[in-house]
Amino acid sequence: MDQTPTSADHNSDGADGADSMERAELAAEQQHVDRVYGRVEEAARSASRIAVDGYQRGQAQNVGRVREEEQTGLYERDVLVFAAARRIAELDAEHEGLVFGRLDSDRGDDEPQAPAAAGLDKLYVGRIGVRDAEYEPLVIDWRAPAAEPFYRATATDRQKVVRRRVLRNKGPRIVGLEDDLLAPERAPEDLPVMGEGALMASLSRARGHTMRDIVATIQAEQDKAIRSTARGVTVIGGGPGTGKTVVALHRAAYLLYSDRRRFERGGVLVVGPSAAFMAYIERVLPSLGENTVSLRAVGELVDGVKATAVDEAEVAAIKGSLRMRGVLSRAARDRVPTAPTTLRVFIGGATVELDANQLDNVRRNALRRTARNRAAAEARKGLIAALWQRFPEDLRTGPLGDREAFGDRATDTPAFRTFFGQWWPVVTPEAALRWLGDPRRLQRWARNELTPREVDALARGIRTTDEFTIADVALLDELTTLLGRPLATENTDEEFDWLEGLSEGVNEVLTSSERRARAAAAREAEEPEEYAHVLVDEAQDLSPMQWRMVTRRGPQASWTIVGDPAQSSWPDPDEARGAMDSMLSHLQRHTYRLSTNYRNSAEIYSFAGEVIRQSIPDADLPNAVRSTGVEPDHRVFDDGKVSQAAGEAAAELLQLVEGTVGVIVPPALRPIVEPVLAELGDPRVVAVSPLDSKGLEYDGVVVVEPDRIVSDTLGGVRALYVVLTRATQRLITINSTTQWLPTRDS
Numbered sequence: 001m002d003q004t005p006t007s008a009d010h011n012s013d014g015a016d017g018a019d020s021m022e023r024a025e026l027a028a029e030q031q032h033v034d035r036v037y038g039r040v041e042e043a044a045r046s047a048s049r050i051a052v053d054g055y056q057r058g059q060a061q062n063v064g065r066v067r068e069e070e071q072t073g074l075y076e077r078d079v080l081v082f083a084a085a086r087r088i089a090e091l092d093a094e095h096e097g098l099v100f101g102r103l104d105s106d107r108g109d110d111e112p113q114a115p116a117a118a119g120l121d122k123l124y125v126g127r128i129g130v131r132d133a134e135y136e137p138l139v140i141d142w143r144a145p146a147a148e149p150f151y152r153a154t155a156t157d158r159q160k161v162v163r164r165r166v167l168r169n170k171g172p173r174i175v176g177l178e179d180d181l182l183a184p185e186r187a188p189e190d191l192p193v194m195g196e197g198a199l200m201a202s203l204s205r206a207r208g209h210t211m212r213d214i215v216a217t218i219q220a221e222q223d224k225a226i227r228s229t230a231r232g233v234t235v236i237g238g239g240p241g242t243g244k245t246v247v248a249l250h251r252a253a254y255l256l257y258s259d260r261r262r263f264e265r266g267g268v269l270v271v272g273p274s275a276a277f278m279a280y281i282e283r284v285l286p287s288l289g290e291n292t293v294s295l296r297a298v299g300e301l302v303d304g305v306k307a308t309a310v311d312e313a314e315v316a317a318i319k320g321s322l323r324m325r326g327v328l329s330r331a332a333r334d335r336v337p338t339a340p341t342t343l344r345v346f347i348g349g350a351t352v353e354l355d356a357n358q359l360d361n362v363r364r365n366a367l368r369r370t371a372r373n374r375a376a377a378e379a380r381k382g383l384i385a386a387l388w389q390r391f392p393e394d395l396r397t398g399p400l401g402d403r404e405a406f407g408d409r410a411t412d413t414p415a416f417r418t419f420f421g422q423w424w425p426v427v428t429p430e431a432a433l434r435w436l437g438d439p440r441r442l443q444r445w446a447r448n449e450l451t452p453r454e455v456d457a458l459a460r461g462i463r464t465t466d467e468f469t470i471a472d473v474a475l476l477d478e479l480t481t482l483l484g485r486p487l488a489t490e491n492t493d494e495e496f497d498w499l500e501g502l503s504e505g506v507n508e509v510l511t512s513s514e515r516r517a518r519a520a521a522a523r524e525a526e527e528p529e530e531y532a533h534v535l536v537d538e539a540q541d542l543s544p545m546q547w548r549m550v551t552r553r554g555p556q557a558s559w560t561i562v563g564d565p566a567q568s569s570w571p572d573p574d575e576a577r578g579a580m581d582s583m584l585s586h587l588q589r590h591t592y593r594l595s596t597n598y599r600n601s602a603e604i605y606s607f608a609g610e611v612i613r614q615s616i617p618d619a620d621l622p623n624a625v626r627s628t629g630v631e632p633d634h635r636v637f638d639d640g641k642v643s644q645a646a647g648e649a650a651a652e653l654l655q656l657v658e659g660t661v662g663v664i665v666p667p668a669l670r671p672i673v674e675p676v677l678a679e680l681g682d683p684r685v686v687a688v689s690p691l692d693s694k695g696l697e698y699d700g701v702v703v704v705e706p707d708r709i710v711s712d713t714l715g716g717v718r719a720l721y722v723v724l725t726r727a728t729q730r731l732i733t734i735n736s737t738t739q740w741l742p743t744r745d746s
């Protein structure tokens with residue numbers, strides 16, 4: 001909400017008068033909120049009766065506001081107190097209160113001013129809609145069209161609103177009121193106006209380990225992005241701290257409200273950069289009453305894999321590049337490295353043999369139209385045809401007189417069966433990815449696409465660890481498509497367990513009972529693989545290969561894409577952007593830009609802005625509105641004393657801020673810095689890598705060796721910009737020199 005005049009000048013009673021007025025106002029609001037809770041509890045007690053009420057409500061003819069909402073097709077959502085009861089049960093015990101806002105409106109500027117506060121129309125706004133026994137709204141859902149003025153009204157376009165009130169609450173208790181008087185000249189004499197402004201109060205609150213919703217203080221430009229159409233691609237841009245993440249999450253809740261049938265059934269997927277980030281945001285949607293959204297880190301998009309490891313910068317760049325498409329496609333079609341190179345069958349008194357070249361021809365033919373794991377039948381047929389060709393004419397008599405009979409006999413021989421199992425095994429994506437660890441083979445598949453140096457780096461990267469990295473997941477997904485999911489074979493009634501290779505490593509051979517158990521587990525855990533809406537946060541970080549993986553999750557989906565190119569950890573943000581454009585070019589695009597930084601103090605952000613401007617002069621810098629008067633503190637540590645300096649800085653910040661302290665450390669230094677922080681024995685302090693700090697925030701931040709963050713990460717100075725914009729209150733940097741600091745124009 002825009003900041004507008006508040007009570008200070010409107011009600012000029014003495015302090016005692018103000019106190020008693022505040023008490024009276026709080027009591028009156030509490031009374032209304034109690035009614036809402038009473039109604040919800042009553043509903044919870046008699047769910048079945050309420051369900052019937054809901055049904056009757058569907059038959060009733062009502063007038064006024066209720067009717068208007070019915071016409072929008074939304075009434076189902078807020079008419080059923082029953083639904084409210086269910087949702088409140090879902091809300092966390094520490095939820096922030098069902099009712100958080102109130103609008104007092106008149107009939108517009110052309111109508112006479114209301115003589116008294118009681119003459120204004122009042123409307124309560126909350127997390128869910130609740131109606132009284134007469135079906136009059138006690139509170140409307142924040143997502144309903146009627147709630148829009150609560151977010152959009154400003155002093156210059158007040159949309160009939162005279163006073164907007166935010167109720168600050170702890171659970172069902174109202175603990176404070178914050179008013180914006182949007183039309184002082186239209187306010188009746190007896191209209192009380194309280195508080196200092198809800199937004200600033202909310203921004204100054206200490207930050208915990210998880211994100212909170214902003215439903216009570218959504219700003220007009222954010223509201224527009226949240227309510228953007230559910231069709232096509234909504235692109236939300238803006239610099240650090242502009243609320244892109246919270247807006248995206250509120251948008252998910254909005255979409256579920258506006259078209260519940262479509263989105264609940266089709267599924268909504270939220271993709272974020274890391275598991276740490278997902279843990280940070282995971283409370284927001286439940287606090288808005290929504291539990292049906294799938295949240296996945298980009299390393300967890302393939303079922304059965306939870307990758308958190310990161311590659312070295314050079315390897316990550318290769319794995320993410322579109323050039324990997326060709327490499328993987330050739331690998332997926334090549335011969336299995338351990339496959340035998342001759343087939344010899346003794347049949348009808350003759351030995352019939354196929355050599356490596358002949359086998360390669362059969363393989364290529366079988367793969368012409370079908371993915372490998374679905375082409376076993378074609379491959380078998382091809383082998384029989386090739387063997388038949390080589391079967392002497394004079395032996396083609398009796399039971400071996402035609403090709404079909406010959407084929408039956410040949411495929412029944414132990415030699416053929418053993419051969420086929422080894423020559424055409426089901427290839428898991430995991431196994432195929434491991435093949436890339438052999439530089440000779442990789443060189444062949446990479447042809448002219450990777451340089452010899454890149455081939456070496458990639459092969460080494462794959463060989464050196466058994467663990468999958470986040471970048472590997474997109475390659476596994478590509479291979480899943482290239483290899484195809486295996487069909488259940490004629491001989492077994494179980495499905496091949498696709499997850500086996502992924503979760504367990506190299507073993508490609510499974511016992512039947514293992515398969516059965518695993519297939520059942522996979523089915524049980526099954527989520528819809530394709531979604532009706534996909535929401536990508538920190539989209540600037542997705543590599544082209546990751547874009548391919550993400551877009552496979554929503555071939556028919558609408559999209560919300562949130563990001564800031566200046567914070568990209570991809571070496572070439574334009575390439576990543578191009579990949580996104582090409583994957584989603586068929587969809588209509590709606591673009592929004594958020595312009596205010598709500599996270600950082602003006603002092604911290606002004607410094608971070610200077611750093612990024614030196615490298616990216618045209619970076620989109622938002623406006624940071626909250627000043628603390630405290631400049632960032634840049635320290636130089638003595639040789640070899642980096643962990644000590646980090647520990648001291650963290651200890652100081654723990655004294656100075658109420659909430660969390662993040663110590664952002666290049667991965668190489670983590671083993672020496674973490675024990676020092678552990679000694680502080682305070683759960684408010686955490687060590688985090690630059691990449692994992694994406695999207696997160698802390699009241700105090702210590703940045704350890706900024707120059708190393710620039711040199712060791714793919715994003716370089718953009719990664720440093722991310723790190724410098726994580727603090728809400730205090731920022732300390734520690735480095736061995738001051739050379740990394742931006743040079744100021746004198």
Ligand SMILES: Nc1ncnc2c1ncn2[C@@H]1O[C@H](COP(=O)(O)OP(=O)(O)OP(=O)(O)O)[C@@H](O)[C@H]1O
Pocket residue numbers: 001199202203212213214217218219222238239240241242243244245246247564567598599694695696697725
């Ligand atoms: N309207 C608002 N009212 C209160 N707090 C807000 C509002 N908008 C954003 N914030 C707060 O500002 C902080 C930054 O929001 P968020 O993390 O969504 O920004 P972002 O644009 O995703 O940042 P980044 O790109 O740096 O990761 C959060 O603490 C969020 O709750």
